[in-house]
Amino acid sequence: MQMVKERSMDTPVIIMVLGRQRVGKTSFLNAVAQYLTARRAEFEIWDGDQQNTSYNLSLFHRGALRSSEADPEEVKVWLEQRFSSVIENRTSAILDIGGGDTPLGRLVQDVPVAETLEGAGVRVVLVHVVGPETADLDYLGRFSAGDLFVSRRTLVVLNAGLVLSGRSVKGAFSQTMEHPTLRAVLRNGGKIVEMPRLACMSEVTDRGLSFEDALAGAGAGTSANDLAPLNLFDKARVRKWWHQELPKMFRDIPADWLPAERESQTSDAAE
Numbered sequence: 001m002q003m004v005k006e007r008s009m010d011t012p013v014i015i016m017v018l019g020r021q022r023v024g025k026t027s028f029l030n031a032v033a034q035y036l037t038a039r040r041a042e043f044e045i046w047d048g049d050q051q052n053t054s055y056n057l058s059l060f061h062r063g064a065l066r067s068s069e070a071d072p073e074e075v076k077v078w079l080e081q082r083f084s085s086v087i088e089n090r091t092s093a094i095l096d097i098g099g100g101d102t103p104l105g106r107l108v109q110d111v112p113v114a115e116t117l118e119g120a121g122v123r124v125v126l127v128h129v130v131g132p133e134t135a136d137l138d139y140l141g142r143f144s145a146g147d148l149f150v151s152r153r154t155l156v157v158l159n160a161g162l163v164l165s166g167r168s169v170k171g172a173f174s175q176t177m178e179h180p181t182l183r184a185v186l187r188n189g190g191k192i193v194e195m196p197r198l199a200c201m202s203e204v205t206d207r208g209l210s211f212e213d214a215l216a217g218a219g220a221g222t223s224a225n226d227l228a229p230l231n232l233f234d235k236a237r238v239r240k241w242w243h244q245e246l247p248k249m250f251r252d253i254p255a256d257w258l259p260a261e262r263e264s265q266t267s268d269a270a271e
Contacts, residue, residue: 012122013043013092013259014083019129019139021099024159027205028129028195029096030060031246034210036259043259044091046082048075049098057096059208075103083113087120092259099139108149118151125153125257129195131162132172134179141181153257154190156182160197169194193252196245200234211242 015032017025026049033045045064047057050072058064067078079095086093097104107113114124126149130136140156143149163172176182177192186192198204204214207227215238217229230238250258 010090011256012086012090013125013257014086014117014122015094015125015127015258016104017094017096017127017129018104018143019099020136023099023129023131023136024157024161024195025099025129026055026057026096027161027201028127028157028159029057029094030205031195031211032258033057033061033094034212035246035250036261038212039261041259041261042092044082044093046079046093046095048079048103049096050075051098051100055205060205060210072101072103072106076107079103079107083117086122087117094259108143114149114151123153123256124151125155126151127155127157129157129159130176131159132167132176134175137176137179137181140185144181144184150188152189153254154185154188155253155257156185156190156192158192158194160194161201163197169197191253191257193249195249196241198237198241200230200237203230203234204238211238214238215242 015029017029019025036043045057045061047061047064047066049056050067050070058066065082067075069075069078079097082093082095085091095104104113114126117124126143128137128140130140140154158169158173158176160169163169182192204211207214207218207230209218214230215235217235
């Protein structure tokens with residue numbers, strides 16, 4: 001007998017990923033989007049990263065919403081419109097805004113974005129992706145200062161893919177784990193998860209493939225690019241990462257910090 005388990009969709013969730021440039025924010029969000037889509041979660045994808053043209057969410061998710069304007073002030077207006085649509089339509093979303101001086105950074109200087117959204121019944125999840133350099137926590141510290149842009153649902157993602165070969169993840173992030181900024185987040189209810197390393201990540205993303213398509217043996221062929229399917233060993237790497245390691249990361253994230261999933265479960269109960 002097949003049973004369908006559903007969670008309430010009444011409370012929308014907005015996941016916003018922040019951090020320095022080149023710490024893996026888009027890689028994390030791409031994995032999140034694919035993982036949740038595979039579980040039939042309902043959410044919008046907002047691609048607000050105007051600087052990253054070679055690897056952005058729009059390349060992997062055709063339904064991603066993207067501002068038609070590149071000017072930061074226009075993107076800021078676009079973000080306000082998107083936030084308003086969540087309040088009105090009660091639809092969850094994930095946002096990739098890029099790094100550096102972003103339109104979101106400018107918006108939070110104007111209005112208390114997180115507080116406003118949460119006051120309207122939206123769960124705001126702030127995700128800070130960091131590598132082993134403690135300077136990666138500067139972004140988190142800047143937004144936390146004076147409660148500029150904070151939420152008790154703050155997730156710090158330790159990107160194991162940035163750890164140099166030969167070093168353990170625990171050793172590489174030892175100073176990060178003891179940093180005052182991170183410890184303050186934990187005291188306020190934040191969580192830490194480790195994004196597992198996929199050694200052949202670029203082999204998948206360079207082909208513009210989803211992880212499931214890569215496992216199915218798809219290649220990539222365009223007038224400018226013609227790449228064969230992944231080799232046998234890279235497929236094995238993706239299979240382990242996608243089916244074992246990535247789900248472990250999601251088990252460490254509180255369920256109500258993510259858009260609700262609809263999963264089918266099989267019951268072996270005797271008739």
